[in-house]
Amino acid sequence: MPLVTTGELVTRAAAAHSAVASFNIITLEHVEAVIAGAEAADAPVVLQVSENAVKFRYGRLLPLARAAVAAAERAAVPVGLHLDHVQSDDLLRQAADAGFSSVMYDAARLPYAQNLAATRTATDWAHAQGLWIEAELGQVGGKSGQPALDAHAPGARTDPAEARAFVADSGVDALAVAIGSTHAMTTRTATLDHDLLKRLSATLDVPLVLHGSSGVPDDELAAAVAGGIAKVNVGTALNIAMTGAIREFLADHPEAVDSRKYLSVGREAMARAVTGIIAALAQPLNGSKRP
Numbered sequence: 001m002p003l004v005t006t007g008e009l010v011t012r013a014a015a016a017h018s019a020v021a022s023f024n025i026i027t028l029e030h031v032e033a034v035i036a037g038a039e040a041a042d043a044p045v046v047l048q049v050s051e052n053a054v055k056f057r058y059g060r061l062l063p064l065a066r067a068a069v070a071a072a073e074r075a076a077v078p079v080g081l082h083l084d085h086v087q088s089d090d091l092l093r094q095a096a097d098a099g100f101s102s103v104m105y106d107a108a109r110l111p112y113a114q115n116l117a118a119t120r121t122a123t124d125w126a127h128a129q130g131l132w133i134e135a136e137l138g139q140v141g142g143k144s145g146q147p148a149l150d151a152h153a154p155g156a157r158t159d160p161a162e163a164r165a166f167v168a169d170s171g172v173d174a175l176a177v178a179i180g181s182t183h184a185m186t187t188r189t190a191t192l193d194h195d196l197l198k199r200l201s202a203t204l205d206v207p208l209v210l211h212g213s214s215g216v217p218d219d220e221l222a223a224a225v226a227g228g229i230a231k232v233n234v235g236t237a238l239n240i241a242m243t244g245a246i247r248e249f250l251a252d253h254p255e256a257v258d259s260r261k262y263l264s265v266g267r268e269a270m271a272r273a274v275t276g277i278i279a280a281l282a283q284p285l286n287g288s289k290r291p
Contacts, residue, residue, distance in 0.1 A: 001072075001073070001074075001075050001076060001077065001078060001079070002073060003069060003072045003073055003079060003080070003081060003099065003101070004044070004078040004079065004080055004101075005080060005101035005102065005132060006022075006046050006080035006081070006082045006101050006102035006132055007101065007102060007132030007173060008080070009044050009046060009078060009080050010132075010174060010207045010230050010231045011207065013207075013230045013231070014207040014230035017225075017226070018225060018230075018281070018282065019210075019224075019225040019229050019230050019231060019232050019281045020043075020044055020045065020046055020080075020230070020231055020232070021038075021043070021045055021046070021232050021234060021274070021277055021278045021281055022045070022046035022047075022048050022080075022082060022084075022231055022232065022233050022234065023045065023046070023047065023048060023233075023234050023235070023238060023274060024048045024049070024050055024053065024084060024233070024234070024235030024238070025047050025048065025049060025053065025064065025068060026053050026056060026064075026239075028064075028067050028071075029242070029263055029266060029267040029270070030238060030242075030270065031047060031064075031067055031068050031071050032071060032267055032271075033238070033242075033267045033268070033269075033270035033271040033274060034047055034238075034270070034271075034274050035047075035071055035072070035075045035077075035079060036267075036271040036274075037270070037271040037272065037273065037274025037275040037278070038075070038077050038079070038274060038275075038278065039075065039076045039077050040271065040274075040275045041274070041275045041278040041279060042077065043077060043278045043282070044077055044078040044079070044080070045077065045078075045079055045080075045274070045278070046079070046080040046081070046082050046231070047068045047072065047079060047080070047081050047082065048082045048083075048084040048233065048235075049061070049064055049065060049068065049081075049082070049083055049084060049100075050083075050084040050085045050235070051083075051084070051085050051086050051087055051088060051091055051106075052085070054091060061083075061091065061094050061098050062094075062098055065081070065098040065099055065100065066098075066099070068081055068099070069081060069099040080101055080102065081099055081100050081101060081102075082100060082101070082102045082103065082104065082134075083095045083098075083100045083102070083103040083104070084103075084104045084233070085104055085106045086103055086104065086105050086106060087106050087107070087109070089122070092105060092122060092125070092126070093125070095126075095129070095131060096129040096130070096131060100131070101130075101131065101132060102131055102132040102133065102134065102173075103122075103126060103131055103132075103133055103134070104133075104134040104135065104136075104176070104209075105118075105119055105122040105123070105126070105133055105134070105135055105172075106135075106136065107119050107122070107135070108135075108136050108137060112137070112162070112166075115135075115137070115166075116166060116169055116170055119135045119166075119170040119172060120169065120170050120171065122135075123135075123170055123171045123172055124171070127171070132173045132174070133172050133173050133174075134172060134173065134174040134175070134176060134209055134231075135166075135170060135172045135174075135175060135176070136175065136176035136177070136178075136209075136211065137158050137159075137162065137163060137166055137175070137177075137178070156178055157178050157179060157180075157193060157196050158175075158177040158178040158179065158196070158200060160196075160199045160200050160202075160203040160204075161203070163175060163177065163200060163203065163204055164203050164204060167204055167205075167206055172206065173206060173207075174206050174207045174208070174209050174230075174231065175204060175206055175207075175208060175209065176208075176209040176210070176211045176233075177197070177200050177208050177209070177210070179192050179193045179194075179196050179197050179200070179210070179224075180192040180193050190212070190215040190216045190217070190220065192210075192216065192220050192223070192224055194223055194224070194227050197224060197227040197228060197229070198227055198228070200228070201227060201228030207230035207231060208228050208229050208230060208231075209229070209230070209231040209232075209233065210224055210229045210231070210232050210233065211233045212233070213232045213233055213234045213237075213277075214234050214235060214236035214237035214240070215236070218280035218283065221277070221280045221281055222280060222281065222283045222284075225281050232277075232281060234277055237273050237277065238270045238273055238274070240273075241266075241269040241270045241272070241273040242266035242267070242269055242270050243266070244269065245262075245265045245266045245268070245269035246262045246263075246265060246266045248265075249261070249262045249265045249266075250262060
């Protein structure tokens with residue numbers, strides 16, 4: 001199946017009052033697991049490569065991107081490729097040639113006016129290249145930076161009026177909103193502000209994105225989708241699944257040295273996690289079907 005655009009997947013999800021799951025990938029095992037999990041769920045999916053993942057891969061975008069494109073083209077479900085949390089303008093400008101259809105430009109570490117100016121410049125460039133662009137206000141919790149600007153710190157929330165002005169002035173295609181989730185959570189205990197989400201959904205005319213979704217329980221995810229979230233970002237949950245499965249395998253097989261043995265176990269665990277999260281996004285809320 002040909003690679004599809006993230007914008008198409010998210011726009012379609014928003015129109016159907018559903019959400020597309022977007023998973024951060026680090027290794028080829030991540031790529032294969034996400035696609036296998038989406039195929040098991042018979043659902044579209046987005047593969048996301050973060051700037052941090054690029055740094056881990058010696059600062060080289062193309063090896064992982066090329067692998068993701070090749071795998072996506074052979075998938076049985078629609079797959080999009082998204083460049084996530086980009087702060088480097090140099091990396092941003094590599095997106096289109098590397099096969100990405102979308103990018104999340106992250107100037108959220110900056111004060112509002114500077115965030116807006118940087119995002120406007122990035123948006124103009126991205127749109128000229130045919131790229132769909134996502135942004136956010138404030139910095140999501142769990143990342144290094146300035147705590148005072150952390151829009152996903154406990155109690156911090158996206159202001160609907162400010163968000164409306166930001167979207168209008170920046171021209172972005174989607175906005176990640178702060179409603180109570182936090183990056184890098186290893187327990188699924190986050191509680192979302194659904195009243196705020198309702199106001200944001202009523203105020204904004206672009207799809208809304210939930211970052212830090214690994215720490216959000218299934219019922220909260222379902223409620224978020226019902227409340228207007230159209231793209232759900234997940235990263236840490238895959239690493240938890242992979243690491244746990246590999247630890248268990250090596251504990252049971254201390255003599256193992258063939259990396260294929262334990263990597264395959266980790267890959268299978270990630271695939272199951274992907275299928276489970278996609279199922280949570282599609283589950284009925286309070287026993288009823290979505291509109």
